[in-house]
Amino acid sequence: xxxxxxxxxxxxxxxxxxxxxxxxxxxxxxxxxxxxxxxxxxxxxxxxxxxxxxxxxxxxxxxxxxxxxxxxxxxxxxxxxxxxxxxxxxxxxxxxxxxxxxxxxxxxxxxxxxxxxxxxxxxxxxxxxxxxxxxxxxxxxxxxxxxxxxxxxxxxxxxxxxxxxxxxxxxxxxxxxxxxxxxxxxxxxxxxxxxxxxxxxxxxxxxxxxxxxxxxxxxxxxxxxxxxxxxxxxxxxxxxxxxxxxxxxxxxxxxxxxxx
Amino acid sequence: xxxxxxxxxxxxxxxxxxxxxxxxxxxxxxxxxxxxxxxxxxxxxxxxxxxxxxxxxxxxxxxxxxxxxxxxxxxxxxxxxxxxxxxxxxxxxxxxxxxxxxxxxxxxxxxxxxxxxxxxxxxxxxxxxxxxxxxxxxxxxxxxxxxxxxxxxxxxxxxxxxxxxxxxxxxxxxxxxxxxxxxxxxxxxxxxxxxxxxxxxxxxxxxxxxxxxxxxxxxxxxxxxxxxxxxxxxxxxxxxxxx
Ligand SMILES: Nc1ncnc2c1ncn2[C@@H]1O[C@H](COP(=O)(O)OP(=O)(O)O)[C@@H](O)[C@H]1O
Ligand SMILES: [Mg+2]
Numbered sequence: 001x002x003x004x005x006x007x008x009x010x011x012x013x014x015x016x017x018x019x020x021x022x023x024x025x026x027x028x029x030x031x032x033x034x035x036x037x038x039x040x041x042x043x044x045x046x047x048x049x050x051x052x053x054x055x056x057x058x059x060x061x062x063x064x065x066x067x068x069x070x071x072x073x074x075x076x077x078x079x080x081x082x083x084x085x086x087x088x089x090x091x092x093x094x095x096x097x098x099x100x101x102x103x104x105x106x107x108x109x110x111x112x113x114x115x116x117x118x119x120x121x122x123x124x125x126x127x128x129x130x131x132x133x134x135x136x137x138x139x140x141x142x143x144x145x146x147x148x149x150x151x152x153x154x155x156x157x158x159x160x161x162x163x164x165x166x167x168x169x170x171x172x173x174x175x176x177x178x179x180x181x182x183x184x185x186x187x188x189x190x191x192x193x194x195x196x197x198x199x200x201x202x203x204x205x206x207x208x209x210x211x212x213x214x215x216x217x218x219x220x221x222x223x224x225x226x227x228x229x230x231x232x233x234x235x236x237x238x239x240x241x242x243x244x245x246x247x248x249x250x251x252x253x254x255x256x257x258x259x260x
Numbered sequence: 261x262x263x264x265x266x267x268x269x270x271x272x273x274x275x276x277x278x279x280x281x282x283x284x285x286x287x288x289x290x291x292x293x294x295x296x297x298x299x300x301x302x303x304x305x306x307x308x309x310x311x312x313x314x315x316x317x318x319x320x321x322x323x324x325x326x327x328x329x330x331x332x333x334x335x336x337x338x339x340x341x342x343x344x345x346x347x348x349x350x351x352x353x354x355x356x357x358x359x360x361x362x363x364x365x366x367x368x369x370x371x372x373x374x375x376x377x378x379x380x381x382x383x384x385x386x387x388x389x390x391x392x393x394x395x396x397x398x399x400x401x402x403x404x405x406x407x408x409x410x411x412x413x414x415x416x417x418x419x420x421x422x423x424x425x426x427x428x429x430x431x432x433x434x435x436x437x438x439x440x441x442x443x444x445x446x447x448x449x450x451x452x453x454x455x456x457x458x459x460x461x462x463x464x465x466x467x468x469x470x471x472x473x474x475x476x477x478x479x480x481x482x483x484x485x486x487x488x489x490x491x492x493x494x495x496x497x498x499x500x501x502x503x
Contacts (some may be wrong), residue, residue, distance in 0.1 A: 040366065124351075131310050132349035135342065136363035136415070137334040143366070 024219045027141060031149050031215070034142035041147045048151035052113050053158055060159050061166050063108055067100050068092070068167035072174025076181075085181045089189020092171035097198045098254070101164045102205035105156060106246035109209070110239055114217035117148060118238035121221025122231035130222065145218045149211060156210030157203045164202065201257045208253065209246050216242035261286055262307065262419065262453070267316035269302055276302050278475025280316070284419070284453050289445050291454045291462045291483070293497065294472035300455045301346065303472065304421045307453075308343050309333035320419075339367065342412035346423040348404045350396040356383070356407050357392035360414045368415070382414035383407075385447075386440060402433040406440070413444060420444065422454040426461055434458055438465050459498050462486075471497060 038045065075091050121144060124130050133140045168190075175181040181189075217238045224234035262284040269277040276299035284290050294300050305311040307318055309328060317326045325337050350359050357379050364375045383389065386406040391399070399407060405425060412420055422441065426434035438461040445452050445465075456462055462469055466483040471494050479494040486498055496502045 120353075127352075128345050128347060128349040129351050131305070132343075132345060132351070134310055134330070135308050135338065135345075137338040137367045138363060139330070139334070 020219075024215060027145065027219055027222070028211070028215045030141045031145040031218075034139065034146045035150060037142060038146070038150060041143065044143075044147035045150050048148045049155050052109075052148075052151055053155035056109060056112055056155075056159060057162060059108055059112065060105060060163050063104050064096075064101065064163040064167035065170040067104055068096065068170025068172075069174040071095055071100065071167075072171045073178050075171075076175050076178035079179065085175075085179050086185035086189040087192070088175050088179065088181055089172070089186035089191075090193030091189070092175065092186075093168055093190045094193055094198060096164055096167040096171065097202045099250070101160055101167055102202055102209060103246070103250055104167075105160050105163050105206055106209040106213070106250065107243055109156065109159075109213045110216075110242035110246055113152070114213045114238045114242040115235050117214060117217025118221040118224070118235045119231060121218055122224030122234040125222055125224045126226050126230060140222070141218075145214065148214045148218065152210035152214045153207055156213070157206040160202060160206035197257075201253070205250060205253050208249055212245050212249065213242050216245065261319075261321065262451075263317075263319040264303075264307070265317045265319070267303070267306060267318065268314045269299070269306060269311065270314055275475055277306070277313070277316075280472070280475070280477055282470060282477050282480070284451060285468070286451050287445070287449055288467040289441070289452045289454065289465055290468045290470060291456050291466040292470050292472055293456060293459070293462060295497070295503065298472050299475060300472055301423055304343060304423055304453070304455065308341055308421065309337060310343075334367075339415075340418040341421065342415050342417040342419075343421045344405075344408050344412050344423060344425060346427065348396070348408040350404065350408055350411070352396045355393050355395055356388075356399070356410075359396070359407065360411045363411070363415055378414045382410040385413065385444070386410045387436070402429055402436065405429070405437060409437075409440065409444070413448065413450070416448075417450060419451045419453065422452065422456075424455050424457065426456060426458045434461060441465055459486075459500075473497075 071092055072088075075088050075095070079085070079088060121130070124144075130140045130144075133143060172181075172183065172186045175186060220234040220238040220241070224230045264280055264282040267277050267280040268275075280303060292300055292303070302311060306313050309325065309330070313326065317324055319325070320337055321340070323336055325333065328337065350356070351362065354362070360379045360382060361375055364370050364378060370378070379392065383392065386409050388403060388406050388410060391403070391407070396404060396407065409425075425441065426437050429437065438458070441452060441454065442465040444450050454466070463483055463486060468480060469483050469486055470477050470480040472478075473493055479489055479491045481489055489495060493502070
C-alpha cells in the first residue's frame with residue numbers, strides 16, 4: 001500500500017467520526033428539547049434514576065476507596081520531610097474533588113451504564129421494538145433517551161458525592177498509615193485548601209459526564225446492526241467512545257475552570 | 261383508501277421496490293404474496309413511514325404522505341394505522357397490559373378508566389385472558405402474535421397492516437389467527453393489508469390478492485379468482501412450484 005491509500009483511509013475515517021458526532025449532537029439536542037414533556041415520563045425517570053444510581057453505588061464506593069488509599073500512599077511518599085504533613089489533607093481533597101472523583105465516576109459509568117444502555121437499546125433496535133414505538137407515533141428519543149438523560153443528570157452527581165466522600169476518607173486512612181497524619185491535621189489541610197468553587201467544578205463534571213454516558217450509550221444502541229454481534233459491537237463502541245469523551249471533556253472543563 | 265403509485269425504494273445499489281402500484285380498498289382485506297426477500301416488509305414500512313421511499317407516492321385517505329417527516333406521520337398517518345410486526349415486536353421490558361397501555365397513553369392521551377377498558381376488550385377479542393401481567397418472553401409464539409394484534413386493535417385503527425401473521429405457526433394456530441383477522445375486519449370494520457405465504461389462508465379470508473415480484477405488483481385479483489389467473493409466475497407461486 002502506498003501513502004495516498006493510507007491518507008485516503010484516514011480521511012474517510014475522520015469524516016465518518018465527524019458525521020457521527022453530528023448525528024449524536026442532533027440526538028442530544030432532540031433529547032434536551034423533549035425534556036419539556038418530562039411529566040409524561042415521570043415513572044421512567046424515577047426507574048432510570050434508581051437503575052443508574054443504586055446499581056452503580058457499590059462499585060463506585062469500592063473503586064473510590066481504593067483510589068483514595070493509593071492516593072494517600074502516593075502523595076505521602078512524595079512529600080519532602082520539609083513540608084508539613086498536614087498539607088496532605090488539602091492535596092488529597094483537591095485531587096479527589098477536582099480530578100479523581102469525576103474521572104472514576106465517568107469511567108466506571110461508561111463501562112457500566114453506557115454499556116448497559118447500548119445493549120438494551122441495541123436489542124430493542126434489532127428486534128424492531130424501536131420501529132414499533134415509531135409505528136405507534138411514540139418518539140423513541142423522547143421515550144427512551146430523555147428519561148435516561150434526566151435521570152443521569154441527577155444520579156451521576158449524586159454518585160459523585162459518595163465517591164468524593166469515600167475517596168477522601170480512604171485518603172485519610174492511608175495517610176495515617178503512611179506518614180502518620182492524624183485526623184486533626186488532615187482536617188486542617190482540607191480546611192486550608194477548600195474552595196466552594198471546587199465542589200461546583202466537581203459537580204459540573206459529573207453532570208456533564210452523565211449526559212455523555214447516556215447519549216453515547218443511546219446513540220450506539222440506536223445504530224446497532226442486526227444480530228447478537230451487532231449489539232455486542234454497539235456496546236463496545238459505546239464504552240470506548242464514552243470513556244474517550246469523558247477524559248477529553250474532563251480536560252476541557254478543568255482548563256475552563258482554571259482560566260475563569 | 262390507501263393508494264400507492266409507482267413506488268421505488270433501493271438500499272444503496274440494491275433495488276427492492278421498482279415501481280409498485282397498489283390500491284387498498286376500504287373495509288376490505290388485501291393480501292400480498294411473494295417470495296422471501298422481495299420487499300414485502302419494506303413496502304409496509306414505507307406505508308407507515310418507517311422507511312422513506314426514493315420516489316413515487318403513497319396517498320392515505322386523500323392525504324399524500326410522500327415526503328412527510330416523522331412529526332407529520334405521527335400526526336396525520338399513524339393515528340389511523342397500526343402495524344403488526346412479523347416478530348411481534350412487543351416491548352419486552354413491560355407486561356402485556358403495559359404494552360397495550362403505552363400507546364393509548366402517549367399517543368391517544370386516554371384516561372385510566374378508558375385505557376383499562378380497552379386493554380381488557382382487546383385482549384378478550386383476540387382470545388387472550390388473564391395474561392395482563394405476563395411478560396412477552398413468557399408467551400408462546402401464537403400468544404405473542406395475538407398479544408401484538410391486541411396492542412394494535414386497542415388503538416382502534418382504521419387500517420391494520422399485518423406482516424406475516426401466520427408464518428412459523430402450526431396449521432391449527434394459523435387458522436385461529438386467520439379467523440381472528442377476518443373477525444377484526446368484519447366486526448370492527450378495519451381495512452387490512454396482510455403479507456402472507458399461507459395460500460389457503462389467503463383464499464379463505466382475503467377479498468383481494470396481489471403478488472409482488474421483482475419490485476413490482478405483477479397480479480392483482482379477487483381472492484376467489486386466484487386459480488383462474490393467466491400469469492405463469494403467479495400460477496407457479498400459488499401452486500408451490502416456486503418458493
Ligand atoms: N433497512 C434495510 N437496509 C438494507 N437492506 C434492507 C433493509 N430492509 C430490508 N432490506 C433488504 O431488502 C430486501 C427485502 O426485504 P424484506 O422487505 O424484508 O423482504 P420480505 O419480502 O421477505 O419481507 C431484502 O434483501 C433485505 O435484505
Ligand atoms: Mg418480511
